[in-house]
Amino acid sequence: MQKILLISGKRKCGKDFIAERLLNRLADRALIVRISEPIKKEWANKLQLDIQAMLSDGPYKEQYRRDMIVWSDEVRRRDYGFFCRAAMEQAPVDQVEYVIVSDVRRKNDIRWFRETYGPQMVQTLRLTSLPETRKARGWQFTAGVDDEPSECDLDDSSFDYVLENDKDDQSGEQLLDRIMDMLQIS
Numbered sequence: 001m002q003k004i005l006l007i008s009g010k011r012k013c014g015k016d017f018i019a020e021r022l023l024n025r026l027a028d029r030a031l032i033v034r035i036s037e038p039i040k041k042e043w044a045n046k047l048q049l050d051i052q053a054m055l056s057d058g059p060y061k062e063q064y065r066r067d068m069i070v071w072s073d074e075v076r077r078r079d080y081g082f083f084c085r086a087a088m089e090q091a092p093v094d095q096v097e098y099v100i101v102s103d104v105r106r107k108n109d110i111r112w113f114r115e116t117y118g119p120q121m122v123q124t125l126r127l128t129s130l131p132e133t134r135k136a137r138g139w140q141f142t143a144g145v146d147d148e149p150s151e152c153d154l155d156d157s158s159f160d161y162v163l164e165n166d167k168d169d170q171s172g173e174q175l176l177d178r179i180m181d182m183l184q185i186s
Contacts, residue, residue, distance in 0.1 A: 019102035
């Protein structure tokens, strides 16, 4: 592994969209790791929920999101790196050059990656989108979710790169070109 790209941003700013397209460009040289995957799997097992629906981008998980956030915050208080470690252990990271973490949400997530892999290997990317753009993508403000640390903890953080994801470029190619240049990936 040469580089770990930590992508953060508010809900519906395009984190997964950009991560998937970046993965397509890098082909077998990269993989996507989602910190939310072990969270959702553990929560689904705990409550006997549909795990595939929890992992999807559909409305099913929204009815459980707030309670899942509260529970995962309790786990993080005991071990701030628990879900980051679980996500990385589940992925074959030793078989690729680049790891794209598509859902960094907390300062302690970034801290864990930098402490574990070294700051020289970790790059942070913050995607931003206007509320109007996010609403057009299906976002609706939810009290107890959008005003909690899972959405706001990184608001005052600094990042290696900050990019706006509001353009009408449906494919995201222009934004991907910029990311590839910034990360010096050929």
